[in-house]
Amino acid sequence: MRVELTINGAARALDVEPRMTLVDCLRDVLGLTGTHVGCEHGACGACTVLVDGVPARACLMFAVQAEGYAITTIEGLTHTRGALSPLQDAFCATHAMQCGFCTPAMILTAHALLAENPAPTRAQIVAAISGVICRCTGYAQIVEAIALAAERARAPAPGTR
């Protein structure tokens, strides 16, 4: 089935089976492997992408349903090759990851949170990321990264910490 998707600002015309999920389409058809598959039943959140700027699970959406929405993946956050966004940099500053498998989903979720709420409280950060499961970190350094990114955006300061 013919479908036109808008991925990270670019229009992509593809031919997919209706049963292909958005995450499989991103990964297997478009080669955007930064979006990860953890459970395929909407429980772990590893496949989170932004649909019109809002986090959504790409395993719970068929690619054919995604037509007409602006889909943002982790690849869409780095505009310059080799340069991280301030949020991604904050994740590195606090070592907000270990294996890196849930990391793109966490970062996209945090990206959407900060776009809507530039000064979230700890509780708001926790609530925002609670739909994405991380098995490695116990979340503390993720929460700290998001708070750090928010703080830096409010008072941009050079250097790290």
Added chain:
Amino acid sequence: MKAAAFEYSRPETLEEACAILSGAQGARVIAGGQSLVPLMAMRLERPARLVDVARIAELSFIREEADAVIVGAATRQCVIEANRVIAVRVPLLSRAMPHVGPAATRARGTIGGSLANADAAAEIVLVAVTLGAQMTHRRDTRLRESGAAAFFTAPGITTLPERSCLTAVRFPAWPEPGLGAGFHEIGVRADDFPLLAAAAQIALDAQGRARRVAIGVGGLAATPLRLDALAHALIGRHAEPTAIGDIVTEALAAVEPLDDMRASGAYRRRAAATLVTRALGDAAAAAATAGRRGDDAR
């Protein structure tokens, strides 16, 4: 975990959607897909055709009437969560929304999808039963209505007729000023599917006594229960948790609770009483606040 093959249609209008549904064997409506797609991925559901109604404008609306708020079936849960009219006129629905899955599924999930898939633990189903919502559905060109009490027959099973499309849900809007709602749930994990949930909406009189009450509990039995006798018994009383605990416990004593590996029947009954009491307490407190705000406005 790949879904079995299916055909896909995305009609522009409700009429077209209904025509496809009535013409195709094994067609199913999909909107947000947050309940249906996991079942399809596990091949527990295998529709021959999906009819995508997510973008049909006439299914996505929130309309206020004199005695009701009508919500289009394809209205997304995050939209309902943020809606002011619902917050004021159907506060229980508003109050329950943050409990519906994580934000990422509320972003796509619709009210109709939650109701049509009728997950035993779904918060929206509980609210619909508690408030006595009316489901409007359409087959071909014929519109029909079903009351929530009769709509949900078992987990995952509704009386929605074959080849029909749920089009709207009508939530009664109580005429009393100063409504309050309470919603409490517990799950194995803090933001998991709830094991048990309790929903309450209250209108108070000038003396702060319950004037109108709706109470429901989910997870206690196979489908959500509306506790009318309890609601009736509370009329004219103050609903502080300390005052009503015994009445609530008594009201639930008659229920035959589910008993399974997740929790014993005895646990469910006790915990349900606690959650109902807390939901009622919250509802009464919220109603009192809303009432005071209303007085100030006048």
Added chain:
Amino acid sequence: MDAPRPRYVASPRRVREDRRFAAGQGRFVADIALPGMRHVALVACPHAAARIVAIDKAAALALPGVRCVIDGHDLAAATQPLPNGLDTPRVRRWPLAVGAARYCGEWVVAVVADTRAIAEDAAELVAVDYDPLAFVLDAEEAIGPRGPIVHPAHGSNVLLDRRFAFGNVDRDFARSTHRTAFRLRWGRSAALPIETFGVVASHDPWRGVLDLWASAQAPRHAEEVARILGLPSLGVRVHNSVDVGGGFGGKRGLKHAVLVGYLARLLGDPVRLVEDRLENMRGGDAHGPERIFDVEVAFDDSGVIAAMKMRAIDNVGAYAGPAALQLGAPIGAIVGPYRIASVLYHAIAVTTNKTPQESMRGAGQAPTNYAIERAIDEVAARLGLDRVGVRQRNLIAAEEFPHTIASGTTYDSGDYHAVIEKVLARANYPRLIAERDQLRAQGLLAGIGIAAVLAPGGGNFAHGPLLNPAMTTTTFMESCRVVIDAAGGVVATIHAGSAGQGHETLVATIVGKVLEIDPDAVQIARPDSIAALPSDGAVGSRMAIMLGGAAAQAARMLRAKLVAIGAHVLDTPPERTAYQSGVVYDAKAPQRRLIWQDLVQIAHRNYFRLPPGFEPGLAASHVMQVPAGGKLPTGDGRVQMDPCFSFEFHLLLLTVDPDLGRPEFRQWFVGHDCGTVINPMIVRGMTLGGIAQGIGAALFEELTHDAQGRPATASLADYVLPSARDVPQIEILRHVTRSPLTAFGQKGAGASGYLGAPAAISGAVNDALRPLGSAVNRLPMKMSALGDLIAVAREKAGAKPGGAA
């Protein structure tokens, strides 16, 4: 030359791997797409036990896009069985069931097709005729008189029954004034990384190599796969560069790799199997331990414990690979941080019709620590003593290290008292008790949890020969090669896969420290298994010790070479030749010096300037044997299990909602001593992550079965993992007691947090329940069960005045 030397080790340097992960540019196994790659789906047995009567593949084979359909007979005809961990030669196991399936979810048929979706379509069309057999799920039932036998050829459901008597237990019990006995259960949970296991195989007949990309942390994966497939040992190449999406001990996947390797050779096409979450949970064979402990301790009036008897029954599931050896690993820390003089340890491994286990974080030490800590709490309760005080009275003191415990293992170092004092001071223990009592006065159930536990690290696999006499491996290696190229660039190698432990950062930091150069300038390479030096992989909390140790030694050898070149060229005696930050100089005349580029030039280009007979170029390799390891166990089972022993002390306050049974953490302090910390951010993250896993294991994670023996927790909708809401804010207090056995004094941290959290949470919940006269002696302590326990206790209390009895 007296500029301050930069500090790399123990400074919060960024973790270099993070950049690629934050950009979504990790390279996980599922990201590997080879041209013409085929996909595997599996037909799993729907019964807990069944004879496979017939398999009809015709309909599946007829589906367009299907490449082949194989069953257990096909595979068994061409491969060796999978290895057993225990000495049970009649327990035979292949990736696909042969003749009979022994648990619900066991793979029966593999289907290969052009896409995973088609493979799943075809899997549904495979008609398997099963004859369901009697099954057993409970370990005690399995060893009872009526338990159906899981492996009739083995003749019993007992795979291991071994008693270890360390010290004079009978005498110590007889001399003690008190004893207490109790039973505990550690429920079956699993590591469940967010990435399932996956493997891609591609066979190159022209080069005679089977290439494997796997999300594997398994030691010697290539060697094992080659042996089972009957290939030359270097005919399998494992690519260690694959990023592994979480391991925690269980990412092994030998059966997966054997199956996929076989299929790739059979078809001549690359083949991929990435478990879906259902396959992962039911047939991924990576469940964690499931144990029943019977513990008895003998103690005196002051709470000093003289002796312990511990029987551990492990329900290992339908087959037992190396995971079953986890019953032996805790022998190396069987007395925890305590001075218990004698121990009787009775280990029983039982096979049942459940999914097999894989090794998991801490190799069985977390359940054992839970049992030890419950014993201490029991002693304190019996005597009416403070639980911290009883612990302090039993601790091994700082001046007693190195300390050899009854089971023959020597603890390297520690200062347990200091760590505990630090935590008690920070938490203000008396105030914490007052806070608990205040919460109780408010009608809540409140409890303080305490755990003082050891985390062994270094992993020498001594539990292998200990439990299986057929095993004689006592060599457990890790390697590193450091090379300075002709342009002066430095590269160091890692010879195993990583699953988020930051090994690249570890090696770069250490090489940077030894050579006194910027770690960020150190390139890291991961040779594939054919090109690799010996490695036993990222298991057993060993990489900081072993990979770090190998890197340090290789870098030191290289530094010595640089100094030797400098001494020769500057013509200074070796003792006068100094090295700093890449510069070699005459200590008496620092202006006489050779800078980095000079040294590199001489080593690579100017052979005439090298000392006579000197090896040109700048390369050094070190293969490290685990410190203190290498000996076989004695006849009575005494053995050095691990080299290094980290310590952690948890002190937490929680409440339990008396009506709902819902626990809520209020405060949590951890004192952690894993010796020198190479990277504080990595160690803190691992510890907090371990605690999160411990919260899951203590409160809700359990893999359960229904009455038919089918998994009742088949997906992540039913088996829930802790989310950000479930993990409270936790303060970690660091203490450093260097290990004398390692390069920088570092110890292991891979299982930190996980080894103490379940014990501490259990202690807190039991403290909360104590006023009701209730106790809970199993994990997980599910909310609903706690609610029921509280209700029963309250009813009893309420009934007492009435005197109903």
